[in-house]
Amino acid sequence: xxxxxxxxxxxxxxxxxxxxxxxxxxxxxxxxxxxxxxxxxxxxxxxxxxxxxxxxxxxxxxxxxxxxxxxxxxxxxxxxxxxxxxxxxxxxxxxxxxxxxxxxxxxxxxxxxxxxxxxxxxxxxxxxxxxxxxxxxxxxxxxxxxxxxxxxxxxxxxxxxxxxxxxxxxxxxxxxxxxxxxxxxxxxxxxxxxxxxxxxxxxxxxxxxxxxxxxxxxxxxxxxxxxxxxxxx
Numbered sequence: 715x716x717x718x719x720x721x722x723x724x725x726x727x728x729x730x731x732x733x734x735x736x737x738x739x740x741x742x743x744x745x746x747x748x749x750x751x752x753x754x755x756x757x758x759x760x761x762x763x764x765x766x767x768x769x770x771x772x773x774x775x776x777x778x779x780x781x782x783x784x785x786x787x788x789x790x791x792x793x794x795x796x797x798x799x800x801x802x803x804x805x806x807x808x809x810x811x812x813x814x815x816x817x818x819x820x821x822x823x824x825x826x827x828x829x830x831x832x833x834x835x836x837x838x839x840x841x842x843x844x845x846x847x848x849x850x851x852x853x854x855x856x857x858x859x860x861x862x863x864x865x866x867x868x869x870x871x872x873x874x875x876x877x878x879x880x881x882x883x884x885x886x887x888x889x890x891x892x893x894x895x896x897x898x899x900x901x902x903x904x905x906x907x908x909x910x911x912x913x914x915x916x917x918x919x920x921x922x923x924x925x926x927x928x929x930x931x932x933x934x935x936x937x938x939x940x941x942x943x944x945x946x947x
Contacts, residue, residue, distance in 0.1 A: 740765035743823075746772040750939055756782040769815060775843055775939040777836060778811055791815050794842045795827050796850055804828035807842030809835075840940060844932035852928055857882055 746753065753776065758920055764770070769789045772781055778790050788811075795806040804827040810816055816832060824830040833839060857879070864873045889895045903909040 734757065740768055742768060744768060744770050746770060748774070750774050750776045753781075753784065754920050761786050769820075775840065777940050778809075779940070789815060791820065792836070792839055793824070793830075794839050794847055796846050798850060799827040802826065802828050805846045806830040807833050807839055807846065809833040809839050837937070840933055840936040842938040844929050847859075847936075848932045849862070849929075852925075852932075 731919040736863070739826075744760065744763060746757075746760070748757075753774070762787070764787055766787075767789070768787060769791060770781070770785060770787055771791055771793050773793055773795065778792060781790055782788065791808060793806055793808050795804040797802045799806070804924065806824055806827050806829070808824065808830055809832075831842075849898075860882075861875050861878050864878050865875070866873065867873075885895075885898070889898050897914065899909075903913050
């Protein structure tokens with residue numbers, strides 16, 4: 715059975731597709747999909763849904779040590795999927811102090827999200843939060859900016875945005891490494907040509923630094939959230 719409970723304590727059975735009055739406790743697996751601040755305030759309520767064998771999967775930035783201050787369990791596996799898990803396209807990072815928890819059943823669960831990577835250090839989850847958690851939004855923002863610019867490049871232009879989206883897809887499809895991407899740029903940028911003019915401008919704006927700062931700020935914030943203290947009432 716798979717049940718969900720929202721912030722208003724409304725319980726919904728995903729199997730039976732209806733609201734139910736009582737949770738089927740204790741659970742074998744519990745996915746914690748709440749904000750760290752709310753968990754710090756009300757997380758102790760989850761203790762009544764677990765037993766010594768229950769495995770907890772927190773899907774946010776709090777450290778395992780901080781979670782264990784609230785939840786009476788050592789069976790905790792931190793996971794950082796992204797919004798594309800629903801399409802089986804997430805790249806999920808995983809960390810557990812007890813590596814024995816990461817068994818075949820767990821592998822099967824994670825494969826339903828997409829691909830996954832077992833982290834050796836807990837801080838890798840913070841890196842994953844910036845790259846794979848927030849990264850899709852950064853990429854979508856950049857692509858959307860390119861689409862908007864392409865539509866305004868000339869008053870008489872009639873650009874099909876589907877063609878622009880496919881342009882991004884095709885570039886990635888034939889260039890699956892940073893080395894190939896670098897060679898791809900050089901193969902197009904002829905001396906004093908249109909590509910070189912555009913690439914030189916991008917370099918002058920220090921685009922690499924902008925991207926680094928964007929990712930580093932997301933990573934820094936992930937680390938801050940992971941160590942934020944419980945809010946006292």
